[in-house]
Amino acid sequence: MPQKKQETSQPTVWLVLVRDLRDRAAFSELFDYFAPRLKGFLMRNGTGSAQAEEIVQDVMLTVWRKASMFDPHRAQASAWIYQIARNRQIDIIRKENRPVPEELAQDPGSEPDASQILAIDQEAEHLKTAIEQLQPDQKDMIQKAYLGDLTHKEISIQTGLPLGTVKSRIRLGLRRLRKELEGLR
Amino acid sequence: MNAITHHIPDTMIAAYVSGNLPHPFAMVVAAHISLCAECSASLGAHQAVGGALLERSDNVAVSSGMKTDLMAMLDTPIRSEPIFDAKGIFPSPVMEALKGKPPRWKTLGMGVKQSILTEVGGGSVRLIYIPAGQAVPDHSHSGLELTLVLQGSFSDETGRFGVGDVEIGDENLEHTPIADAGDACICLAATDAPLQFSSFLPRLLQPIFRI
Ligand SMILES: [Zn+2]
Numbered sequence: 309m310p311q312k313k314q315e316t317s318q319p320t321v322w323l324v325l326v327r328d329l330r331d332r333a334a335f336s337e338l339f340d341y342f343a344p345r346l347k348g349f350l351m352r353n354g355t356g357s358a359q360a361e362e363i364v365q366d367v368m369l370t371v372w373r374k375a376s377m378f379d380p381h382r383a384q385a386s387a388w389i390y391q392i393a394r395n396r397q398i399d400i401i402r403k404e405n406r407p408v409p410e411e412l413a414q415d416p417g418s419e420p421d422a423s424q425i426l427a428i429d430q431e432a433e434h435l436k437t438a439i440e441q442l443q444p445d446q447k448d449m450i451q452k453a454y455l456g457d458l459t460h461k462e463i464s465i466q467t468g469l470p471l472g473t474v475k476s477r478i479r480l481g482l483r484r485l486r487k488e489l490e491g492l493r
Numbered sequence: 494m495n496a497i498t499h500h501i502p503d504t505m506i507a508a509y510v511s512g513n514l515p516h517p518f519a520m521v522v523a524a525h526i527s528l529c530a531e532c533s534a535s536l537g538a539h540q541a542v543g544g545a546l547l548e549r550s551d552n553v554a555v556s557s558g559m560k561t562d563l564m565a566m567l568d569t570p571i572r573s574e575p576i577f578d579a580k581g582i583f584p585s586p587v588m589e590a591l592k593g594k595p596p597r598w599k600t601l602g603m604g605v606k607q608s609i610l611t612e613v614g615g616g617s618v619r620l621i622y623i624p625a626g627q628a629v630p631d632h633s634h635s636g637l638e639l640t641l642v643l644q645g646s647f648s649d650e651t652g653r654f655g656v657g658d659v660e661i662g663d664e665n666l667e668h669t670p671i672a673d674a675g676d677a678c679i680c681l682a683a684t685d686a687p688l689q690f691s692s693f694l695p696r697l698l699q700p701i702f703r704i
Binding site: 349471 | 534544584
């Protein structure tokens, strides 16, 4: 089997550049990659073009402002931006403030762990492949669930997606940050 | 201190990630995730699914001036929003709902107190204070009820719940939680419908105390 190239996903690289260097060129790349996808994503559940753009703008501005909270040991850029997009969409449409969990900010002195970041990327790739392999109706159900088109009572996600392995990877990333907290409990 | 044994079910975390959970429950889920590494990892896994769907979603071109406008906005100073850090037993989502102030307890009798954080429509989130050894009046739920322990512990017909544990009650759960010996039990409780008390007197008091 050919050796698969092991590189951190491009959007994650851009987002880390934005986080660490306030790099505008990298932000411009992030915009080009995510803005049209976000717009398509938001319009899938009936949000009009103008409002979708308003939310895309808001999301991308939030990405710039909150980049310091991004931690590639726990998430890929797309997962982090997905959550911002859903939260902003709800804040704007329902005019309510979504409760969010405590963010464990990374210790700025801690060295990045390249193998952990790669592992998160690999798990995300597995997940994407698994989604592609779903039956059309399952895929449709997942889309609806994560777009917020199903009520919490309608969501019963038994998709066979490899969430367990993703979780264990993320747990490792969290452990870096949680050590102190666990000590306190 | 004991490890968390009662978690948020996976489907509820999926609903939370996708913004499908009514506000009162979202508050309890956010508070639990703040305390629980296991559910925090679950949250990350569901966000990864969301991210994968975002990456494979259709590209729809944005208006031509949008990027220029946005790049020009990057330097605009932001009105900094207050940040509410965790304080004592209260994780940051609770501190945010309290706006950084200590809870304003209202007594319900028998030493039981509550502090309503938010109330929208039929749903509400409140803090409940139960002295050690005290029972919460027998009640059933017409909807869903999530209870997260923040201090002490309680036991009922279904088991024991310590700090960080979440009890999920629905129509089928008629229970009498009793605070265990030791510290008073303080919980964060959310419902999407008013509670119904089985005994006569508390039902009369219900509209008064808004239980
Ligand atoms: Zn948990």
